[in-house]
Amino acid sequence: MKKEELFQIYKDCIVPSYTKVPLVFVKGKGSYLWDIDGKKYLDFFPGWGVGNLGHCHSKVMCAIRDQVSKLIFVPNNYHHIAQAKLAKELNFWTQKPYKVFFANSGAEANEAAIKLSRKFGQGRFEIITFIDSFHGRTLAALSATGQKKYQEGFAPLVQGFTSVPFNDLNAVKAAVTDKTVAIMLELVQGEGGINIATPEFVKGLRELCDKHKLLLIVDEVQTGIGRTGTMFAWQQYGIEPDMFTLAKSLGGGLPIGVMMAKTAISDMLTAGTHASTFGGGPVVCRAALAVLRAIQKEKLLKHAKDSGAYLCEALNNLKAKHVHIKEVRAMGLMCGVELTVPGKPFVEACIHKGLLINCTHDRVLRIMPALNVTRGQINKAVEILDTALGSL
Numbered sequence: 001m002k003k004e005e006l007f008q009i010y011k012d013c014i015v016p017s018y019t020k021v022p023l024v025f026v027k028g029k030g031s032y033l034w035d036i037d038g039k040k041y042l043d044f045f046p047g048w049g050v051g052n053l054g055h056c057h058s059k060v061m062c063a064i065r066d067q068v069s070k071l072i073f074v075p076n077n078y079h080h081i082a083q084a085k086l087a088k089e090l091n092f093w094t095q096k097p098y099k100v101f102f103a104n105s106g107a108e109a110n111e112a113a114i115k116l117s118r119k120f121g122q123g124r125f126e127i128i129t130f131i132d133s134f135h136g137r138t139l140a141a142l143s144a145t146g147q148k149k150y151q152e153g154f155a156p157l158v159q160g161f162t163s164v165p166f167n168d169l170n171a172v173k174a175a176v177t178d179k180t181v182a183i184m185l186e187l188v189q190g191e192g193g194i195n196i197a198t199p200e201f202v203k204g205l206r207e208l209c210d211k212h213k214l215l216l217i218v219d220e221v222q223t224g225i226g227r228t229g230t231m232f233a234w235q236q237y238g239i240e241p242d243m244f245t246l247a248k249s250l251g252g253g254l255p256i257g258v259m260m261a262k263t264a265i266s267d268m269l270t271a272g273t274h275a276s277t278f279g280g281g282p283v284v285c286r287a288a289l290a291v292l293r294a295i296q297k298e299k300l301l302k303h304a305k306d307s308g309a310y311l312c313e314a315l316n317n318l319k320a321k322h323v324h325i326k327e328v329r330a331m332g333l334m335c336g337v338e339l340t341v342p343g344k345p346f347v348e349a350c351i352h353k354g355l356l357i358n359c360t361h362d363r364v365l366r367i368m369p370a371l372n373v374t375r376g377q378i379n380k381a382v383e384i385l386d387t388a389l390g391s392l
């Protein structure tokens with residue numbers, strides 16, 4: 001099929017809810033993608049946060065192939081081995097007593113956390129969230145999201161969400177009412193522009209939750225699975241959330257969402273109170289197991305920390321050179337370069353030179369390469385960024 005024909009089909013037959021880049025990809029391996037014309041790209045934003053192992057990791061491909069040849073689907077009223085193994089493996093990584101609810105996306109995982117909060121609250125239902133947060137596009141997740149631009153046109157929203165300034169503990173304290181049941185946050189706001197929660201803020205939230213019997217919900221949809229240098233970002237803050245959610249890269253490219261809840265509250269979701277037909281099916285669970293094992297076997301948490309520090313230093317060197325760079329923010333391999341001008345032209349210049357990155361919040365270049373990225377690939381990306389920044 002020719003590109004022009006394909007673009008026409010998209011125009012005629014697909015809901016236009018995405019801002020599209022005119023690229024058609026046909027192949028991926030590690031940190032590289034190839035388009036339909038055979039051009040090779042270095043992908044420093046693989047799969048919008050899905051590609052923590054890069055594209056088509058061999059162990060993930062093997063696991064999927066093997067499972068597909070045996071049994072593709074088992075509904076959740078029965079049992080299957082891959083789901084049990086994945087739940088156990090996730091618990092190995094938390095080292096704490098959490099139970100797992102399986103869904104299919106980040107938004108669904110957050111919906112599960114919101115619903116469990118309401119069960120726990122027994123009449124208390126308000127959840128405090130944060131300005132510039134992002135929790136997904138389903139109606140409750142959208143209502144939790146602290147960005148008006150995503151909510152416009154969809155009123156009335158689900159009631160019971162209040163957004164307050166991020167990293168402002170006094171604002172949170174002032175927002176607590178006798179109806180508050182939970183506080184929900186991303187430890188690094190991704191869509192909001194790579195804003196990192198301070199340790200004092202997060203410790204303060206935990207104390208506030210303990211004092212008022214509130215649940216602390218951490219949305220790890222983007223920060224989880226090694227992105228920040230630990231399996232879950234909360235492990236770097238010396239706190240334990242009551243619930244946390246995972247999605248994106250856990251499935252190695254297949255759709256998955258996970259809500260992890262402390263055992264004491266998880267059992268409130270009794271039989272029949274919440275469900276997902278596809279959640280935690282055998283194929284995606286095998287893929288997720290392969291992802292977690294590859295992270296361990298290839299020592300990717302340490303690699304992400306080291307590579308993140310290396311990339312951050314290189315980006316700060318660019319800052320010293322380019323007046324358009326206001327600030328570099330990073331935790332592990334979750335990096336943001338805030339510009340003084342809109343980032344779209346820089347992203348386009350990078351694409352032209354064979355580097356894929358993202359721009360969020362208008363002015364923040366979001367750079368999140370695969371955890372197994374090499375120094376050589378980082379050097380190449382920084383070189384392209386340097387040229388792109390210099391040329392505009």
Ligand SMILES: Cc1ncc(COP(=O)(O)O)c(C=O)c1O
Nearest residue numbers: 105106107134135136221222247
């Ligand atoms: C922090 C966070 N939460 C939730 C979501 C929603 O995930 P999904 O698109 O899988 O529903 C996203 C997606 O970008 C996200 O970044």
